[in-house]
Amino acid sequence: MMIFTSPVETIAFEGHSFYVKRDDLIHPDFSGNKARKFHYFLENDFPHITKVVSHGSAQSNAMYSLSVLAKMKGWEFEYYVEHIADYLLENPHGNYKSAIDNGMKIHVGRGGPTPTNQNILYIEEGGRQKEAEYGLKILAQEIMDWQKENNIAELNIFLPSGTGTTALFLQKSLNIEGVVGVQHPTVYTCPCVGDSEYLKKQFFELEEDANYHPIIISLEKKHHFAKLYKENYKIWLKLQQQTGVEFDLLYDPLGWRVLLAHPEVFSKPALYIHQGGVLGNESMLPRYERKYGR
Numbered sequence: 001m002m003i004f005t006s007p008v009e010t011i012a013f014e015g016h017s018f019y020v021k022r023d024d025l026i027h028p029d030f031s032g033n034k035a036r037k038f039h040y041f042l043e044n045d046f047p048h049i050t051k052v053v054s055h056g057s058a059q060s061n062a063m064y065s066l067s068v069l070a071k072m073k074g075w076e077f078e079y080y081v082e083h084i085a086d087y088l089l090e091n092p093h094g095n096y097k098s099a100i101d102n103g104m105k106i107h108v109g110r111g112g113p114t115p116t117n118q119n120i121l122y123i124e125e126g127g128r129q130k131e132a133e134y135g136l137k138i139l140a141q142e143i144m145d146w147q148k149e150n151n152i153a154e155l156n157i158f159l160p161s162g163t164g165t166t167a168l169f170l171q172k173s174l175n176i177e178g179v180v181g182v183q184h185p186t187v188y189t190c191p192c193v194g195d196s197e198y199l200k201k202q203f204f205e206l207e208e209d210a211n212y213h214p215i216i217i218s219l220e221k222k223h224h225f226a227k228l229y230k231e232n233y234k235i236w237l238k239l240q241q242q243t244g245v246e247f248d249l250l251y252d253p254l255g256w257r258v259l260l261a262h263p264e265v266f267s268k269p270a271l272y273i274h275q276g277g278v279l280g281n282e283s284m285l286p287r288y289e290r291k292y293g294r
């Protein structure tokens, strides 16, 4: 059995003092919010399942985490992508290489998997599904225990979103599991994949009751996922210098830019959730270095 606890550290960035929940340190292979989202599948027995099938991008963190889960469970793993860059095929690296090393079979082309039999476990792109709630309830409980131990009465939490699954189930669990009469922490998040409207829609698909939704904050300017932005690279380097912590290059740079633009989050003690994904930097960092230098 794997122990799902991660330390909380105190860091300072650009004059703001912060707590950081180091979910990137849960386990060398199975970490970050994908470990939380797939915790349910790791913890429970599925005697009839022999194979897990999913789809998404060829460098996704979810893909890599599923390859680890499949290996731990002794399942086959098939993954569907629309496209793989020639460069990646010729020079496998990052999440793609690690997932292949774990035995992933990859299918390229349009048209994803179709459910055919009950020995197959289907996982939505990015792990956006209701089973994710299980692991995020455990994260919520860990945070509340830590608050109590450290006498932190009020707390703001921040994490950047893709599908919004992590932020949503975290806020919901904090509301439900919290002690009656005690103010529960507020979860703030920003959209990294689409815009605020897209993220709100994602929340509603997972949870109809808007009382359980996190607060969405964002920048004015439009942001395209996985595109290179000089500002993102600059803040990522600065984070590394000032905090000594390696953050991921896809979500965290935008997350910190949004945070610095929204000082209201710092009006209470603030906790940043490090959601892992650092293995993906193996593919993002060389792209940034080629474009903007070291």
Ligand SMILES: *Cc1c(COP(=O)(O)O)cnc(C)c1O
Binding pocket: 032, 033, 034, 061, 062, 126, 160, 161, 162, 163, 164, 165, 166, 167, 248, 251, 252, 275, 276, 277, 278
């Ligand atoms: C997957 C991922 C996210 C986005 O998580 P969602 O639950 O889809 O919002 C954010 N950060 C990192 C590092 C991730 O791997």
